[in-house]
Amino acid sequence: MPSPVSFALIAVHSLKLSLGDRSYAILIGAGLLADQESYATLPSAPLAAIVTNDVVAPLYAQRLESVLKQRHREVVQIILPDGEAHKDWASLDRIFDVLLAHGCDRKTVLYALGGGVVGDMTGFAAACYMRGVPFVQIPTTLLAQVDSSVGGKTAINHPRGKNMIGAFYQPLLVVCDLDVLDTLPERELSAGLAEVIKYGPIADPAFLDWIETNLDALRARDKDALAYAVRRSCEIKAWVVGQDEKEAGLRAILNFGHTFGHAIEAGLGYGEWLHGEAVGCGMVMASELSARLGLMPPAFVDRMRRLIERAGLPVRGPALGAERYLELMSVDKKNEGGEIRFVVIEALGRAGVRPAPDTLVAQVIEAHSG
Amino acid sequence: MPSPVSFALIAVHSLKLSLGDRSYAILIGAGLLADQESYATLPSAPLAAIVTNDVVAPLYAQRLESVLKQRHREVVQIILPDGEAHKDWASLDRIFDVLLAHGCDRKTVLYALGGGVVGDMTGFAAACYMRGVPFVQIPTTLLAQVDSSVGGKTAINHPRGKNMIGAFYQPLLVVCDLDVLDTLPERELSAGLAEVIKYGPIADPAFLDWIETNLDALRARDKDALAYAVRRSCEIKAWVVGQDEKEAGLRAILNFGHTFGHAIEAGLGYGEWLHGEAVGCGMVMASELSARLGLMPPAFVDRMRRLIERAGLPVRGPALGAERYLELMSVDKKNEGGEIRFVVIEALGRAGVRPAPDTLVAQVIEAHSG
Structure with a gap:
């Protein structure tokens, strides 16, 4: 207490x-x-x-x-x-x-x-x-x-x-x-940190810096650090949802890392990995995709992977094979006309939603799984 | 054709x-x-x-x-x-x-x-x-x-x-x-007429007159008569729903006859009576309740029963016993705080929602079932 x-x-x-x-x-x-x-x-x-x-x-x-x-x-x-x-x-x-x-x-x-x-x-x-x-x-x-x-x-x-x-x-x-x-069990705390980390690259570079500085305090459950992390996360989420309640556009950015993450969860069977764990690993993949699309420098992928690892989260996906990942991602709700759509980082603090060639996505998966 | x-x-x-x-x-x-x-x-x-x-x-x-x-x-x-x-x-x-x-x-x-x-x-x-x-x-x-x-x-x-x-x-x-x-099978046509008839007493006395005059044409599937019946019904429904989409108040009047009707459907097992048949009989009971509450004259109950019978609909409920009816009605969505609420006719063309004493409701059921 x-x-x-x-x-x-x-x-x-x-x-x-x-x-x-x-x-x-x-x-x-x-x-x-x-x-x-x-x-x-x-x-x-x-x-x-x-x-x-x-x-x-x-x-x-x-x-x-x-x-x-x-x-x-x-x-x-x-x-x-x-x-x-x-x-x-x-x-x-x-x-x-x-x-x-x-x-x-x-x-x-x-x-x-x-x-x-x-x-x-x-x-x-x-x-x-x-x-x-x-x-x-x-x-x-x-x-x-x-x-x-x-x-x-x-x-x-x-x-x-x-x-x-x-x-x-x-x-x-x-x-x-x-x-x-x-x-809260340690593992669940880490899973929550995945969603906290998410808000940095999609909306607030200063918050990403803050998380990097305060990650140890967060994992030690420092109340002030947790209070700020919860508050800033909810502020960003409320700002996004207030503009696009039913995900006609902007709201989809909150799914950064989730397309890959959902494939991991479904591929292993729900509950094998925690949702936050799958999202953590999915963010590494989505960062890699952003880099391979030429939107972000390779150093961004390293930065994200290091932070996610420090949060106690997995940074390599299970070895399902790229084909299985693609198959699982093909039923994602963001998809349109049979095309898989990914949330990518376009600049630090700004995300977008776009399709990507299957071959490129397969390379991303191969690089960060197995 | x-x-x-x-x-x-x-x-x-x-x-x-x-x-x-x-x-x-x-x-x-x-x-x-x-x-x-x-x-x-x-x-x-x-x-x-x-x-x-x-x-x-x-x-x-x-x-x-x-x-x-x-x-x-x-x-x-x-x-x-x-x-x-x-x-x-x-x-x-x-x-x-x-x-x-x-x-x-x-x-x-x-x-x-x-x-x-x-x-x-x-x-x-x-x-x-x-x-x-x-x-x-x-x-x-x-x-x-x-x-x-x-x-x-x-x-x-x-x-x-x-x-x-x-x-x-x-x-x-x-x-x-x-x-x-x-x-459409004859029985289904009659079931539909129950909902057409409903709109008269709750919203439009002139439409009730029109239905009485044109009931034979409707049952003979005269296209002009059907066109007018569908159009006037949809007009009234659109007017009600446009004011109260989520049934905070007014919309509940569209459930005239439905509280008793749902009890009949659930009591016999869904599908035994058609929904419209249960509503037809339920409107006779709800008219009787309106009369016994002193809102409408007894002649109104006779008028409704005659019209519903002419439409080819049952006017006596199954012999489930008043107690079973009350039990089945106790899970109606209109209820509040455990009290059953009924749609009643307050004046020809105007309906309201109110509770009624169990003993009075039981008398209504006894009078029109078995």
Whole structure:
């Protein structure tokens, strides 16, 4: 537990994601999960459901239920099996079944307590249950705090592709409690750092410098460093999503490293590598592609690979073979007319989306896998 | 087949459903399905999918595919088993599987060719596939033309309740071809008339008079009568949905007769009675409830029952027992805080939503079932 002094040092930052009448606050600070004040702006409703998984539930579900019981007459807990392998229809249907069994109605508030998988599934369940109920994101992993809980992308996986079935559906509120990161396994912390690192090359060179300087503090879970990393990541994400909620263009840059990363995840079977690990390695490949397209100097690839390695992430992809990578990438949602489209760095702090010749992509894969 | 003269008599009506940048046209006329002109305003895309069922496919799928092949490089047909019993996740997943197998991307257009079940499922599939692809409604039943294809309510059923899982997701275009009603079975025509009749008491007393006068012509499939019925129904629906897309208030009036009707459908098992049959009988009960609440005179109940009976619809509900009806109605989406809410007629042409005492509802059910 952090000392009371460190509590006092960390202010609660409240960002706003601006989407007209679907705008919402992102709260970042210590001790927010069990603080009644965090939820003060939410609409009242007799029923609420906490959706979480069997790893997070023993740590935080009871504490959250206690505070929510001051707002709701009845709080149902829905505990799903942990892991990307369970981000499927069966889990979603279990949520629906419990909600219906408890007479949950259109006003019932769903609280997603967990990492990206819980957040994506709870958000999609909220989007579909009775054609839409309110929901709140309470991300418990670094990855979810800096990326997946913000922006309203919700989904489940399909055997033929990751996040293929989903909705754009915004939460009412995001509560990033930095204290919950204390219980995060080392490997998950590193996975989250992949998405933090991502924001540098696509949007903010100064942030990339800051991450390089503060990486050791971040891995040591220094609260001030984490607070800044979460805040700056959410600021950039909110800025991008506020301009392009449904990924008509700009938003796709947030998928830097994800095209290669999704192929790794699908190729190995969901859950073998963590999403952030696959994205880390995918960013090395996407940086290499940017260099081979003549957009960035080779030194940029080295810089990215070194940083990703220092974050405790894999920098070489599994030996699936270039052909298999290409096949897996051919079902990516960014694709158009059968052409694979990649997020590349066009200049430090600026990304774009473009196709690339298969032979070039194959060279990139060969250079950074196996 | 209607004579060329009757073709000339029926103009193509184009209504507009106004929802800002999600506004769309509803085309009503003869011969529209196979007319290239009907689709002229749609965005171009290399791939398209026709989603239909095994009853409609042999009648119209080939004709539609031929005309769409002039717009799209490849047109995939997805033929689902017919009937409300198949409005479930298994059918939805089959759509996703075929779309993914064919490399369908975010620009792929889905065409819903069929009745309410096909339209609701295709719309929901379009809402979820890659978080949303464009879709077109080509309703082939009277019920779908006058009600379910317009307004963007999409859903599948859950074993615990009808339409519990879904989305508000608007089509790009609705094409109501009056000619396809020629092949509609008698029973389905009557089911569609239930939704036509509905619009009278909730919104337009003059339309109720018109239906009473023209009911025989409608049942004889007179094209002019059908054209007017479809047009006036869509006008009223578009007016309601344009004010309240997501059913925050007014839109609920479109569910007149549906609370009782859904209980009948769920109680007998989906597909035993047609949706329109259950709604027909449900409107008799909801009229009776309106009378017993002192809102309408008893003569109104007789008027509605007579008209619904003349339309070829059942006017007595199955003998499930009032308790079972109440239990089934307790999962209705309109409910709030565990209280069942009913659409009632407050004055001819004006409806409202309100709770009612269980004992009164039980009396209504006893009077009109068994």
